[in-house]
Amino acid sequence: MMINIRYVLAARPSGAASEQHFRREELPVQQLEEGEVLIKVHYISLDPAMRGWMNAGTTYVKGVEIGAVMRAFGAGEVVLSKHPDYAIGQMVTGLLGVQHYAVEKGAYLTLVNTAEVPLSWYLGLLGMPGLTAYFGLLDKANPKPGETVLVSGAAGMVGSLVGQIAKIKGCKVAGIAGGPEKCAYLLEDLGWDIAIDYKHTPDMVARLQETLPEGINVFFDNVGGDILNAALTRLAIGCRIVICGAISQYNQSTPIGPSNYLKIVSARATLSGIIVFDYFGRANEAINDISTWVKEGKIKYREHIIPGIEQFPDSLNKLFTGEHQGKLLIQNS
Ligand SMILES: NC(=O)c1ccc[n+]([C@@H]2O[C@H](COP(=O)([O-])OP(=O)(O)OC[C@H]3O[C@@H](n4cnc5c(N)ncnc54)[C@H](OP(=O)(O)O)[C@@H]3O)[C@@H](O)[C@H]2O)c1
Structure with missing residues (x-):
């Protein structure tokens, strides 16, 4: 009998999530029904969205129920299949959860080709976050050569x-990051x-103001809060602002909005949000490019791979x- 180790949501955090909000469980792997696939999960993706999924209620997706397996993107190998499109040994990705084995409907899985790239890349560069970057920039902001992107x-x-x-599209690129090492990475690497x-x-x-006197034509925001508010003071006329996320606010019970929002009016700027799920049907465009x-x-x-599901909380x-x-992942043993 196969035993699954999994982490379920035990309590909803207010503020940062920690060990007390999860519970480790060991139990037999459930039997497959028609249309289902059993996957041995090799990699679990850790994404900022997971903090939001721990809250009650529904945003663009429903929050994880208390007692349910913590939702997470994962990549792994088919070990049993009752679905005609999946065979033992094939590699797949999906919302496989924080666990060693996942039983999932075939309709919710994506087959991936690991002949030329490692499986883990399908959780980062060639997966959900990669699609977010690609479509968030190219579809929402349409940057032109010579423009300044922050x-x-x-x-x-x-x-x-x-x-x-x-950079590939010929833009001048400025980045905001935490610490001298990360800034050196942006400039030198x-x-x-x-x-x-x-x-x-x-x-x-x-x-x-000192570093970007010409203003910015595109602002791609992952952080929100004070950084968004400061960036709004540098908008060039016609600036496209893409709100991808607001990680500075995810642990706050009351997220703050930007007081400088009227700069959007004077710059005739556009502000758009992106939810990557809307682009999953076009995934191959991003993966190919x-x-x-x-x-x-x-x-x-770069990837930052942590060994062992026990490290998850x-x-x-x-x-x-x-x-x-780099991309944060857990590798199952
Ligand atoms: N809309 C969508 O469909 C979608 C899809 C995927 C991701 N996202 C969003 O994209 C953003 C980045 O996600 P990711 O997967 O690429 O994560 P990530 O950038 O690899 O990791 C998060 C980074 O955020 C920075 N950060 C954390 N707290 C911060 C704070 N208070 N102020 C400033 N920076 C802070 C940290 O970098 P420093 O060391 O530089 O502080 C940290 O390394 C998140 O907001 C996420 O929710 C959105």
């Missing part, structure tokens, strides 16, 4: 890809034009402290 959360998974795609260390910049408005850019040496990618918070370097 990215917050710039050294993170989504942010670092947004800036690299903007990724070749961006400007990096601003928000953790050591007491006056972000003055720093943005990003894979080509990787082969051409135009995109760099302590690891999620790294997304909020910024301790990780």
Whole structure:
């Protein structure tokens, strides 16, 4: 009999999530019904959205129920199948949860090709966050050569890809990230034009004015809060602002909005939100382009892989402290 180890949501946090909000369970793997697939989960993706999924109620998706397996994207191998489209040994991704084995309807899985790239990339560069960066920038902001693109959360998974795609499109790219190491990564490894260390910049408005005197044509925001408010002071006429996320607000019971929002009016700017799920039907466009850019040496990618599901409760918070370097994943043993 196969035993599944899983983490369920035990309590809803107010503030940061920690060990007390999850419960580890061991129980037999359930029998498959027609149309279902059993997957051995190799990688569990840790994404900022998971903090929102721990709240009650519904936003763009319903919150995880208390006692249910913690929702997470995952990648793994088919070990049993009662679905005609999936065979033993094939690799798949989906919302597989924080567990060793997932039973999922075939309709909710995606087959992935690991002949040329590692399986884990389908949770990052070629997965949900990669699609977010690709469509969030190209579909929502349509950057033109010579334009200035500002990215917050710039050294993170989504942010670092947004800036690299903007460079490929011929833009001047500025990134906001926490700490000198992450800023050095943006400038030296990724070749961006400007990096601003928000953790050591007491006056972000003055720093943005000094470094971006021409203003910004695109602002891709992953952070919200004070950083969004400061960026709104630098909008060039016709600026496109993409609100991808607001990680500075996810642990707050009352998120704050920007007091500088009238700058949107004077700049005749547009502000749009993106939910990546809307683009899953176009995933191949992003996967093809990003894979080509990787082969051409135009995109760099880093992963931060933590071994063992037991590390999950302590690891999620790294997304909020910024301790990780690159896409954060758990690798199951
Ligand atoms: N809309 C969508 O469909 C969609 C899809 C995927 C992701 N997202 C959003 O995209 C954003 C980035 O996600 P990701 O997966 O790429 O995560 P990530 O950037 O790899 O990790 C999160 C980063 O956010 C920064 N951060 C955390 N708290 C912060 C704060 N208070 N102020 C400033 N920066 C802070 C940290 O970097 P530093 O060390 O630089 O502080 C941390 O490394 C998140 O807001 C996420 O919710 C949206």
